Amino acid sequence: MTMVNLQYYAQLREQAGIGGEQVATAATTLGQLYEELCARHDFSLAADVLKVAVNAQFCGWDHPLRDGDTIVFIPPVAGG
Amino acid sequence: MHFQLASEAVDTARLRDALQHPGSGGFCAFEGWVRNSNEGREVDGLDYEAYAELAQSEGERIVAEAIARYGVTDACCVHRTGALKVGDLAVWVGASAAHRDEAFRACRYIIDEIKHRLPIWKKEHYLSGDAEWVACTHVHREHEHEHEMHHHAHPPAAPFTPDYSRQLRLREVGEAGQAKLAASRVLVIGAGGLGCPVISYLAGAGVGTLGIVDGDRLEASNLHRQTMYDAADVGELKVTLAARRVAALNPSVKVRTWVAPLQAEQAVEVFGEFDLVVECTDDMRSRYSSSDAAVISGTPLVLASVYQYEGQLQVVEARPGMPCLRCLWPHEPAPEAVGSCALSGVLGPAPGTLGAMQAMEALKLLLDLPRPRDAALVLVNLLDHSTTRLPIDATQGCALHGGCVSVARQALAKARQEAEIDLAFGNLEGALAAGFQLVDLRDAEEIAAEPLGVEAWRQIPSTQIVERANELGAGPLLLVCASGRRSAHAARLLRAEGWQHVHSLAGGVRALRVMG
Numbered sequence: 001m002t003m004v005n006l007q008y009y010a011q012l013r014e015q016a017g018i019g020g021e022q023v024a025t026a027a028t029t030l031g032q033l034y035e036e037l038c039a040r041h042d043f044s045l046a047a048d049v050l051k052v053a054v055n056a057q058f059c060g061w062d063h064p065l066r067d068g069d070t071i072v073f074i075p076p077v078a079g080g
Numbered sequence: 081m082h083f084q085l086a087s088e089a090v091d092t093a094r095l096r097d098a099l100q101h102p103g104s105g106g107f108c109a110f111e112g113w114v115r116n117s118n119e120g121r122e123v124d125g126l127d128y129e130a131y132a133e134l135a136q137s138e139g140e141r142i143v144a145e146a147i148a149r150y151g152v153t154d155a156c157c158v159h160r161t162g163a164l165k166v167g168d169l170a171v172w173v174g175a176s177a178a179h180r181d182e183a184f185r186a187c188r189y190i191i192d193e194i195k196h197r198l199p200i201w202k203k204e205h206y207l208s209g210d211a212e213w214v215a216c217t218h219v220h221r222e223h224e225h226e227h228e229m230h231h232h233a234h235p236p237a238a239p240f241t242p243d244y245s246r247q248l249r250l251r252e253v254g255e256a257g258q259a260k261l262a263a264s265r266v267l268v269i270g271a272g273g274l275g276c277p278v279i280s281y282l283a284g285a286g287v288g289t290l291g292i293v294d295g296d297r298l299e300a301s302n303l304h305r306q307t308m309y310d311a312a313d314v315g316e317l318k319v320t321l322a323a324r325r326v327a328a329l330n331p332s333v334k335v336r337t338w339v340a341p342l343q344a345e346q347a348v349e350v351f352g353e354f355d356l357v358v359e360c361t362d363d364m365r366s367r368y369s370s371s372d373a374a375v376i377s378g379t380p381l382v383l384a385s386v387y388q389y390e391g392q393l394q395v396v397e398a399r400p401g402m403p404c405l406r407c408l409w410p411h412e413p414a415p416e417a418v419g420s421c422a423l424s425g426v427l428g429p430a431p432g433t434l435g436a437m438q439a440m441e442a443l444k445l446l447l448d449l450p451r452p453r454d455a456a457l458v459l460v461n462l463l464d465h466s467t468t469r470l471p472i473d474a475t476q477g478c479a480l481h482g483g484c485v486s487v488a489r490q491a492l493a494k495a496r497q498e499a500e501i502d503l504a505f506g507n508l509e510g511a512l513a514a515g516f517q518l519v520d521l522r523d524a525e526e527i528a529a530e531p532l533g534v535e536a537w538r539q540i541p542s543t544q545i546v547e548r549a550n551e552l553g554a555g556p557l558l559l560v561c562a563s564g565r566r567s568a569h570a571a572r573l574l575r576a577e578g579w580q581h582v583h584s585l586a587g588g589v590r591a592l593r594v595m596g
Contacts, residue, residue, distance in 0.1 A: 010390060
């Protein structure tokens, strides 16, 4: 299991009901992790409309997970 | 009927009698007469020519505004058309009210607005024998100054000279920086929650020319976050209000306004006339179109958007090797995915904060102040005070697809093909008469809150339109939603699936409300 710190923005924060959480996951890539989270929080957004960053760097969905990573999921927003 | 155009002499006694009400304790009338000179030339007489239909509806609107604004019992206005001689009555305004003050002010409001807004032209006949059509220009509108008058018994007589001493004192600004600002031209797209602080700060800083683009009229629900406007402004065009606000804040700033969103190709052209663009709309499509126009025209762009208690900020420098919006998010997401202030809610200071940050970025670019040289997406969370700066790797964006300019040109070409998707109708009866089948894409709650007024052929929520496309006929179809965004997106999706005759109601149900 890998321990990672997650931060949610915008719609994801609202749907999860929390701004962030620490999870232990069996997922090995960001893509697998997001699938797991979708099932848990009922996220409505598909991965391909999101950006994801690990330790303050944008990454692709095939990026591997490491213990202690801080992972940020960012949806596009349009309000003004 | 509160407003009339009259081709014959006006019976003022009858007009006055009609305004007598038991509850009125004061009556005030204004008469405009034809005088014997204008701008030094002797006038013999004149002709008034009106665009009758428009003058009639605009005149009615003006008198109704005055009645609502000042709470007068009744008011009326008559404007002459045709040939008039010196001394003839050209316009008559009357207002009766419980007290004299409202009657005076309503009367003044009506005549000022009539002179400013009514499509009436006058042709003056001079004693020298020639004649000239005279346009109505530079009308002083007393009600615009009511607020000042209430606070200062004696309005300042001397012309205003801006005092930039507080920013001149900054070593990085100084006289040279101030001169840069005075010579700079900034286009602000959207005069809403983000646009209000941007416009206010840039006008205050002395940016020489401000362009303002907004097609919306002010709604009461805007006031909690759009701090340039007053309750009395509801219903007016935001660009008009914003231009008025800039003139009041810093008369030395030149303002140019656009009352409709810039279309794709026009955007490239207009961007080229500015040194910097600040994108402040709540519309994802506008953001993409602005990013495309910025990279094609080489004009730096400051983007921001907000969601509830947080926001995102990105500066597109529009130079080779620097990323654009499409480098991050290559394709415009569906409107349902991105949320909006109307659907998701927002606290006023959220766009206020992000708008202030946009103004800061704009000034940093114009003044060439110290700033990070690498591009980033900045996330601001106002609940927990966290700010996250995520560097954008330009080599992983549009560079993989031919570069930002090439990608933007392709998007522009696609936008051109899709331009005919949006159709404007004054009412839905017109769309039905034109043979369209209406498909209402709003959810049940929205439909209950604001019914279409005519029978929709189908109700299919926008999120289900593609999977339920088999329920649609060959058309022609007109898709309808609240703002025209979801319907335009759905129409593009259906066209990509092979539907030829599918269109979107431009501006959505909201536009019908404004036009109707």
